[in-house]
Amino acid sequence: xxxxxxxxxxxxxAVFAFALSASAQQGAKQPAPAxxxxxxxxxxxxxxxxxxxxxxxDMSTVxxxxxxxxxxxxxxxxxxxxxxxxHRFYPNRQINRSNVTRLRPAWIFQTEVRExxxxxxxxxxxxxxxxxxxxxxxxxxxxxxxxxxxxxxKLGPIxxxxxxxxxxGVAAYEDKVYLATLDSKLVALxxxxxxxxxxxxxxxxxxxxxxxMAPTAVKGKILVGTNGGEYGIRGFVKAxxxxxxxxxxxxxxxxxxxxxxxxxxxxxxxxxHRDIAAEKAQLAKIGDPxxxxxxxxxxxxAVDLATNRIYxxxxxxxxxxxxxxxxxxxxxxNSLVSVDLDTGNYVCHFxxxxxxxxxxxxxxxxxxxxxxxxxxKVVPGVIHAGKxxxxxxxxxxxxxxxxxxxxxxxxxxMWVLPTKDGARMLPGANGxxxxxxxxxxxxFGLTYAINLxxxxxxxxxxxxxxxxxxxxxxxxxxxxxxEQWGNVTAVDYNTGKIRWQVKTPQPMIGxxxxxxxxxxxxxxxxxxxxxxxxxxxxxxxxFQAGAGVNAPPSSYTVDxxxxxxxxxxxxxxxxxxxxxxxxAFTLD
Amino acid sequence: MSxxxxxxxxxxxxxxQPAHYGLRPNAPYVFVAAARAASVWLAFGLSSVVAAHxxxxxxxxxxxSACHGDNGTPPDKATPVIAGQHQGYLYxxxxxxxxxxxxxxxxxxxxxxxxxxxxxxxxxxxxxQPWPNLRQPPAGAEATASARRANAAxxxxxxxxxxxxxxxxQPRLAxxxxxxxxxxxxxxxxxxxxxxxxxxDLMRAASEADIAPMADYLAGL
Numbered sequence: 001x002x003x004x005x006x007x008x009x010x011x012x013x014a015v016f017a018f019a020l021s022a023s024a025q026q027g028a029k030q031p032a033p034a035x036x037x038x039x040x041x042x043x044x045x046x047x048x049x050x051x052x053x054x055x056x057x058d059m060s061t062v063x064x065x066x067x068x069x070x071x072x073x074x075x076x077x078x079x080x081x082x083x084x085x086x087h088r089f090y091p092n093r094q095i096n097r098s099n100v101t102r103l104r105p106a107w108i109f110q111t112e113v114r115e116x117x118x119x120x121x122x123x124x125x126x127x128x129x130x131x132x133x134x135x136x137x138x139x140x141x142x143x144x145x146x147x148x149x150x151x152x153x154k155l156g157p158i159x160x161x162x163x164x165x166x167x168x169g170v171a172a173y174e175d176k177v178y179l180a181t182l183d184s185k186l187v188a189l190x191x192x193x194x195x196x197x198x199x200x201x202x203x204x205x206x207x208x209x210x211x212x213m214a215p216t217a218v219k220g221k222i223l224v225g226t227n228g229g230e231y232g233i234r235g236f237v238k239a240x241x242x243x244x245x246x247x248x249x250x251x252x253x254x255x256x257x258x259x260x261x262x263x264x265x266x267x268x269x270x271x272x273h274r275d276i277a278a279e280k281a282q283l284a285k286i287g288d289p290x291x292x293x294x295x296x297x298x299x300x301x302a303v304d305l306a307t308n309r310i311y312x313x314x315x316x317x318x319x320x321x322x323x324x325x326x327x328x329x330x331x332x333x334n335s336l337v338s339v340d341l342d343t344g345n346y347v348c349h350f351x352x353x354x355x356x357x358x359x360x361x362x363x364x365x366x367x368x369x370x371x372x373x374x375x376x377k378v379v380p381g382v383i384h385a386g387k388x389x390x391x392x393x394x395x396x397x398x399x400x401x402x403x404x405x406x407x408x409x410x411x412x413x414m415w416v417l418p419t420k421d422g423a424r425m426l427p428g429a430n431g432x433x434x435x436x437x438x439x440x441x442x443x444f445g446l447t448y449a450i451n452l453x454x455x456x457x458x459x460x461x462x463x464x465x466x467x468x469x470x471x472x473x474x475x476x477x478x479x480x481x482x483e484q485w486g487n488v489t490a491v492d493y494n495t496g497k498i499r500w501q502v503k504t505p506q507p508m509i510g511x512x513x514x515x516x517x518x519x520x521x522x523x524x525x526x527x528x529x530x531x532x533x534x535x536x537x538x539x540x541x542x543f544q545a546g547a548g549v550n551a552p553p554s555s556y557t558v559d560x561x562x563x564x565x566x567x568x569x570x571x572x573x574x575x576x577x578x579x580x581x582x583x584a585f586t587l588d
Numbered sequence: 589m590s591x592x593x594x595x596x597x598x599x600x601x602x603x604x605q606p607a608h609y610g611l612r613p614n615a616p617y618v619f620v621a622a623a624r625a626a627s628v629w630l631a632f633g634l635s636s637v638v639a640a641h642x643x644x645x646x647x648x649x650x651x652x653s654a655c656h657g658d659n660g661t662p663p664d665k666a667t668p669v670i671a672g673q674h675q676g677y678l679y680x681x682x683x684x685x686x687x688x689x690x691x692x693x694x695x696x697x698x699x700x701x702x703x704x705x706x707x708x709x710x711x712x713x714x715x716x717q718p719w720p721n722l723r724q725p726p727a728g729a730e731a732t733a734s735a736r737r738a739n740a741a742x743x744x745x746x747x748x749x750x751x752x753x754x755x756x757x758q759p760r761l762a763x764x765x766x767x768x769x770x771x772x773x774x775x776x777x778x779x780x781x782x783x784x785x786x787x788x789d790l791m792r793a794a795s796e797a798d799i800a801p802m803a804d805y806l807a808g809l
Contacts, residue, residue: 115749157712158756461789466785572750
């Protein structure tokens with residue numbers, strides 16, 4: 001359980017040595033990772049270094065060229081969301097609609113941490129990297145699930161985080177993997193040994209900063225956002241030098257002037273019932289609230305290699321429900337934002353909900369895909385699934401909104417203002433679509449999202465900034481007597497219409513994967529992991545994992561065999577049954 | 589220093605008072621007197637000794653043990669268990685007692701004499717003690733059901749985690765003293781405990797009738 005997760009010590013070197021010798025005994029059928037002498041600071045003793053059979057040569061270095069082509073890589077799974085466009089679309093079709101019924105577990109790996117799992121497995125040349133709650137990393141043999149090394153980050157005494165001690169995975173780049181930790185550090189590990197190469201501070205955890213996201217590696221930079229929108233942080237995206245951890249640039253998601261245009265309507269044209277006069281009076285009194293305005297970035301930016309821009313979404317303002325302390329539009333909270341990759345300079349933004357008091361913010365990662373504009377012309381687009389339950393479709397050049405989809409979940413009473421005793425509104429504060437990444441299949445013009453339906457009441461109660469403590473400005477309360485459920489929804493982003501929708505018995509959180517085999521894979525809090533026909537929504541296969549499957553699946557191919565892999569660890573936020581398993585499936 | 593033991597006994601002289609924490613208008617006279625004595629002693633004793641690094645953390649911790657228990661079990665049920673509590677949480681409480689956002693005269697005196705590294709060291713010391721078994725009975729079916737409903741509504745385990753074990757700056761609640769739990773939830777509701785307004789917001793969104801069953805449930809875990 002949780003305490004035990006903290007009481008064992010890392011024995012990575014020993015484990016790795018064992019893995020190597022075991023592989024060597026088994027010969028060429030089980031090639032170990034190609035091993036070069038580990039660089040300082042932690043060099044393995046000479047007798048432990050075994051030259052493995054180099055079947056394909058050393059392909060374990062993740063070059064920028066490999067990353068650029070990750071979406072067309074039918075062997076590896078190199079980026080958290082599949083590729084820089086974040087399609088989560090795997091191009092191998094060995095596992096497909098006609099044979100998915102034969103999908104069986106190939107192996108199950110159990111981590112030492114039985115707590116919420118949100119990891120996207122990364123696979124590089126047959127080596128898989130997964131993470132767990134409390135900032136652990138495991139390297140596994142992707143053929144067998146055998147552990148190669150285990151890194152347990154020694155968390156500092158101060159960790160301040162909302163919604164679970166989660167981690168969503170590593171970034172792989174050249175010869176290292178990168179982990180962002182709960183105590184707000186960025187750690188570079190030797191990909192072959194798990195040894196720490198360098199560690200950098202991201203922000204001060206005592207002020208409410210923490211990290212659960214997987215970093216993104218691109219062109220020598222490691223990009224990372226931050227959690228903390230529930231703690232009065234000032235959010236950011238930072239770029240660190242992949243080689244030495246030096247900070248290259250910081251983009252503050254809250255600009256010095258956060259006031260904006262006093263927008264009265266949301267992105268869909270609905271009145272948000274702002275009292276603009278009262279806000280202006282408050283602004284005159286207290287000034288711009290930018291220093292504690294929140295604006296976390298929970299998920300990976302998409303990278304447009306052609307224009308050298310990144311696109312990401314910014315989360316809610318702090319405090320979540322109390323707008324009285326933060327007059328103005330609260331830029332760039334609840335927004336799609338684009339910045340220049342080299343400099344971190346602002347390019348464009350689009351705000352979905354100005355002056356949000358419902359925490360119906362933007363968390364699911366942005367996806368780059370060509371879309372039809374209002375005239376039917378195909379343009380580079382960027383799409384995002386909101387907690388509101390809409391998929392928003394934007395023009396990539398200026399972030400402007402082209403269209404928004406039909407609502408994927410019931411919306412009622414929007415935008416009623418929170419009250420002291422609580423006002424009921426749908427969706428509840430978890431969405432719609434939470435942090436869960438979508439999958440996108442451009443062949444069909446469809447994007448796939450998983451949704452929650454959780455009726456809640458919104459309560460407001462004003463208190464001043466509490467110096468890094470939880471700062472909600474009220475509460476979201478689940479209405480226990482009302483039914484909850486979820487769904488898997490396919491949306492045509494060129495029309496905004498829902499193509500198909502399948503209801504699930506529980507609200508959904510985790511993520512989804514589409515494959516060239518005409519399938520989408522996603523899991524549920526009750527332990528079911530399912531394959532759907534991506535064209536029709538028909539359920540073609542299911543597997544009971546024994547704990548909540550609330551993590552984004554990945555796929556990879558080794559020795560000509562395609563696998564689907566997913567974590568089954570449950571979820572803190574929705575209190576789904578915890579587990580500690582990584583399960584890889586292949587055709588029997 | 590023998591001074592520690594002698595003074596700390598006097599200082600925690602009101603263990604059977606109903607609740608000797610929090611700033612209450614009707615705080616027992618003896619308690620306030622003890623607190624004053626403690627301030628004097630601290631000004632003379634702890635801070636100067638700390639400055640000289642002549643005291644080990646274990647020795648410094650004796651003043652804490654006077655109220656929080658030598659073996660981790662507080663003699664007074666209204667006093668929280670700190671043995672085995674998470675370091676980050678204990679540190680933040682000491683910090684907040686010192687800066688006044690958590691109000692308690694005794695603890696303010698103690699924490700006021702401590703620097704950040706001393707708070708961290710004391711917090712670490714207690715975090716490494718075993719959590720005591722207070723032998724509190726498991727909650728009955730009805731209280732358990734109420735507590736689970738409350739959790740479903742306001743999401744306690746979203747921060748206090750599975751089995752209410754806590755982590756980092758989130759306190760463990762499982763097996764904490766029932767009286768302390770009940771009083772603390774009440775104090776969050778009234779904002780008498782003011783150093784975590786988000787927690788107050790959540791407790792205010794819960795029903796007052798939930799407090800007793802939640803305290804029973806958490807104490808019995």
